[in-house]
Amino acid sequence: EVQLVESGGGLVQPGGSLRLSCATSGFTLSNYLMSWVRQAPGKGLQWVANIKQDGSDKYYLDSVKGRFTISRDNAKNSLYLEMNSLRAEDTAVYYCARVPGIAAAGRSFFDIWGQGTMVTVSA
Amino acid sequence: DIVMTQSPDSLAVSLGERATISCRSSQSLLYTSNNKNYLAWYQQKPGQPPKLLAYWAATRESGVPDRFSGGGSGTDFTLTISSLQAEDVAVYYCQQYYNPPWTFGQGTKVEIK
Numbered sequence: 685e686v687q688l689v690e691s692g693g694g695l696v697q698p699g700g701s702l703r704l705s706c707a708t709s710g711f712t713l714s715n716y717l718m719s720w721v722r723q724a725p726g727k728g729l730q731w732v733a734n735i736k737q738d739g740s741d742k743y744y745l746d747s748v749k750g751r752f753t754i755s756r757d758n759a760k761n762s763l764y765l766e767m768n769s770l771r772a773e774d775t776a777v778y779y780c781a782r783v784p785g786i787a788a789a790g791r792s793f794f795d796i797w798g799q800g801t802m803v804t805v806s807a
Numbered sequence: 808d809i810v811m812t813q814s815p816d817s818l819a820v821s822l823g824e825r826a827t828i829s830c831r832s833s834q835s836l837l838y839t840s841n842n843k844n845y846l847a848w849y850q851q852k853p854g855q856p857p858k859l860l861a862y863w864a865a866t867r868e869s870g871v872p873d874r875f876s877g878g879g880s881g882t883d884f885t886l887t888i889s890s891l892q893a894e895d896v897a898v899y900y901c902q903q904y905y906n907p908p909w910t911f912g913q914g915t916k917v918e919i920k
Contacts (some may be wrong), residue, residue, distance in 0.1 A: 793847035797856035
């Protein structure tokens with residue numbers, strides 16, 4: 685069964701840091717571009733970051749550039765999101781999501797989603 | 808950024824009746840070289856992650872019931888549920904993957920009348 689399981693969320697003060705992890709199973713991670721997508725409480729979906737299959741290229745939402753870093757370890761079947769200088773507006777459920785191979789090169793929609801991990805930025 | 812606008816924000820439909828959701832993009836999502844529209848649809852039930860329903864505007868994801876159908880081209884798209892079932896109560900989102908950043912509509916909540 686294809687599965688994504690996020691962890692690492694929690695309560696953090698403004699300006700603080702957090703590292704999210706996404707454990708994958710049921711497919712070969714190295715074959716897929718991967719993403720993080722977030723959803724603020726009661727709000728819609730917002731793409732955050734992408735990373736290519738070999739980790740060579742990374743893309744970010746403008747509002748998180750310079751603060752968030754996406755990475756992956758294909759040998760460990762894991763995806764990560766390092767979040768620094770956190771702001772109240774980063775409060776959201778963060779989903780790990782897979783981009784299917786049928787997506788056009790460099791483009792992203794999402795066929796498999798994890799259950800999400802909640803990040804709360806508050807004093 | 809491409810802005811995605813869905814309408815209505817919510818709708819209530821009787822069981823067995825048709826539900827139609829509209830999605831409009833601020834620029835065309837049609838890539839003329841391959842004649843494909845770079846638009847996806849998702850369903851999100853309360854407390855669950857989104858689920859992919861369709862991509863290329865009209866290609867249904869494997870396992871999705873055929874009462875769900877996507878259509879449209881360019882800047883105007885629709886998701887139709889031909890005969891609403893109780894399990895279809897959810898929020899539905901469109902998403903463009905034509906240009907980064909990949910953006911979603913604000914969502915349409917579908918309820919039973």
